[in-house]
Amino acid sequence: MSVQLTEEQIALLNDRDSHKVLATVDESGNPHVVFKQSIHVAEDGNIHYLELLESSRTNHNLVRAIWFDRKVSIVVKGGDKQSFQIKGEPLEVHVTGPLFEKHYVEIQERLGDVDLAGVWVIEPQEVINENFWLRKVDEEAKHPLFLHLDRIAKTKVQH
Amino acid sequence: MSVALKRTFQHELSLNDVVAKYPDLPRLVIIKTDVQRRGIHYTERALSIVNPDIHQMRSPYLFGSRDGEIKDLPESLLLRDGTTILVDPTPLEQNPYLVDLVDGRLALVDNDEVVEFVKLWPKPKYYDVKTSSGIPMSHIASARPQRLNIFQSSYCHFWAEHKECRFCDIVNHTKQQKNELGVPVRLKPYDVSETIREALKEKGRFTSICLTAGSVLKGNELFDNEVDFYIETLQAIGENFATKKFPSELISSAFNEKQLARLYAETGITSYTSDLEVLGEEKFNWICPGKAESVGYQEWKQRLVRAVDIFGRGNVGTGLVGGVELAKPYGFLSENDALNSTLDEAESLAEQGVTTFFIVWVPRPGSDFHDQQNPSLDYFIRLASGLHQLRVKYGLSIDYNDYRRCGNHPDTDLSRLL
Numbered sequence: 001m002s003v004q005l006t007e008e009q010i011a012l013l014n015d016r017d018s019h020k021v022l023a024t025v026d027e028s029g030n031p032h033v034v035f036k037q038s039i040h041v042a043e044d045g046n047i048h049y050l051e052l053l054e055s056s057r058t059n060h061n062l063v064r065a066i067w068f069d070r071k072v073s074i075v076v077k078g079g080d081k082q083s084f085q086i087k088g089e090p091l092e093v094h095v096t097g098p099l100f101e102k103h104y105v106e107i108q109e110r111l112g113d114v115d116l117a118g119v120w121v122i123e124p125q126e127v128i129n130e131n132f133w134l135r136k137v138d139e140e141a142k143h144p145l146f147l148h149l150d151r152i153a154k155t156k157v158q159h
Numbered sequence: 160m161s162v163a164l165k166r167t168f169q170h171e172l173s174l175n176d177v178v179a180k181y182p183d184l185p186r187l188v189i190i191k192t193d194v195q196r197r198g199i200h201y202t203e204r205a206l207s208i209v210n211p212d213i214h215q216m217r218s219p220y221l222f223g224s225r226d227g228e229i230k231d232l233p234e235s236l237l238l239r240d241g242t243t244i245l246v247d248p249t250p251l252e253q254n255p256y257l258v259d260l261v262d263g264r265l266a267l268v269d270n271d272e273v274v275e276f277v278k279l280w281p282k283p284k285y286y287d288v289k290t291s292s293g294i295p296m297s298h299i300a301s302a303r304p305q306r307l308n309i310f311q312s313s314y315c316h317f318w319a320e321h322k323e324c325r326f327c328d329i330v331n332h333t334k335q336q337k338n339e340l341g342v343p344v345r346l347k348p349y350d351v352s353e354t355i356r357e358a359l360k361e362k363g364r365f366t367s368i369c370l371t372a373g374s375v376l377k378g379n380e381l382f383d384n385e386v387d388f389y390i391e392t393l394q395a396i397g398e399n400f401a402t403k404k405f406p407s408e409l410i411s412s413a414f415n416e417k418q419l420a421r422l423y424a425e426t427g428i429t430s431y432t433s434d435l436e437v438l439g440e441e442k443f444n445w446i447c448p449g450k451a452e453s454v455g456y457q458e459w460k461q462r463l464v465r466a467v468d469i470f471g472r473g474n475v476g477t478g479l480v481g482g483v484e485l486a487k488p489y490g491f492l493s494e495n496d497a498l499n500s501t502l503d504e505a506e507s508l509a510e511q512g513v514t515t516f517f518i519v520w521v522p523r524p525g526s527d528f529h530d531q532q533n534p535s536l537d538y539f540i541r542l543a544s545g546l547h548q549l550r551v552k553y554g555l556s557i558d559y560n561d562y563r564r565c566g567n568h569p570d571t572d573l574s575r576l577l
């Protein structure tokens with residue numbers, strides 16, 4: 001089921017200075033994780049990713065994902081330690097048509113003589129805030145037993 | 160009043176059955192195959208959103224359509240994984256898939272159920288331009304989503320001798336196209352060159368050029384004139400490129416080594432296909448009498464093998480009209496026998512570096528096989544999988560004829576991940 005990204009998440013994904021990582025799996029279930037700065041949120045509310053290499057592992061894994069209903073995962077991290085993980089599903093790949101041609105021209109303006117294999121459209125289905133301090137508060141509320149006893153001992157051991 | 164009976168597929172596995180039977184094969188490619196097998200019919204609702212300014216409408220083609228008519232309809236469909244469906248408008252009594260409008264989007268519909276949403280092919284910009292000789296450029300090069308087709312000549316000399324392939328309607332369709340649309344039967348190299356130049360202005364639109372035509376038997380040696388025509392046209396196309404070679408496929412008669420060497424040396428062509436159409440000498444002799452008499456089955460195969468020395472492994476292939484091996488009355492009686500025989504022969508070619516692919520046989524009104532039926536979806540899927548597995552086994556790439564650079568072969572759609 002798709003979820004709508006918040007303004008904050010969209011801004012982070014569309015910020016060129018954010019670090020963006022795309023994780024896919026191959027046919028044996030082995031993960032493949034790569035920085036992909038072309039990831040952005042498009043007007044349709046979905047995440048778009050420009051694949052420049054037809055034969056790349058990521059592209060092959062995305063084809064498998066769309067063929068066999070597998071999910072992919074994207075992590076974005078901003079300069080201020082904000083970080084989200086978005087799990088989603090490839091809905092479509094544009095291999096021709098106006099959107100493809102627009103990105104084809106733009107990517108060449110930016111990078112020079114490169115090709116474009118496809119514009120992948122990924123529907124966000126789950127967003128996890130990966131900010132550690134928020135996750136810590138959350139875990140402590142949900143799982144109060146998940147801690148080592150020395151952390152709550154009367155006398156703390158000095159290192 | 161006669162009542163047309165709808166073709167039914169009750170005795171065959173349905174689309175959903177086949178999808179469930181082969182969980183390792185993509186549902187989208189299975190859908191494509193079934194849509195090609197059964198054809199499509201656009202509803203009025205679907206046609207209401209077709210816009211000829213942005214959607215590619217049917218343009219001249221070498222072979223005719225299943226309804227035997229030339230109508231102003233969308234060219235064809237795209238699936239969401241980028242898979243192309245080349246499919247004909249088909250009379251309703253043949254029970255085609257419907258292309259309907261559902262929630263504002265085009266969808267393939269069968270038995271009132273949405274099977275998959277689809278898109279129409281985008282119209283290339285050069286379709287609005289004419290050559291300086293006044294011919295619409297869409298009559299010179301017909302587009303696919305990422306490829307340009309040049310049908311250099313739409314006449315085949317086997318027809319003159321009544322030795323045409325039994326599934327083929329090229330000459331009947333050519334006459335119809337010439338009469339109704341004024342499409343030239345033979346293209347002039349300068350028109351082709353000008354059209355390619357125009358098409359290349361659209362950045363990101365095309366990845367390959369395919370050149371094909373009917374067989375020309377004349378010349379000092381058999382096919383010499385055909386080779387000359389191709390060289391002339393390919394050289395004209397080559398004027399538009401900065402590199403000598405450009406991604407391209409020639410689909411032609413089975414040329415001898417001397418002819419192939421000339422083609423490779425004198426033009427920018429990068430891959431070579433010569434269609435056996437059906438594998439197995441007995442079936443070939445029956446279904447392709449002209450090819451059998453002029454070259455012969457074994458020699459045709461040998462010419463393909465020799466082409467590998469010139470073009471390299473992965474750049475030579477042969478196309479089949481998948482399913483004609485089961486045509487009546489001399490075809491195989493069982494799909495299992497047909498499949499085993501075809502894959503055995505394809506393996507003997509793969510061992511020698513020649514790859515085999517197929518198109519889904521569509522019995523066309525202008526062909527000798529016009530009143531026959533194509534085989535089951537299960538058969539086509541097993542054939543697609545079998546041919547793909549041969550490429551895996553023998554390490555044969557199919558880059559030149561894959562989902563993007565061709566889009567008409569279910570088996571090469573599967574080979575997208577090679």
Ligand code: SF4
Nearest residue numbers: 315323324327329373
């Ligand atoms: S060689 Fe056969 S299939 Fe090709 S155009 Fe001639 S008759 Fe048709």
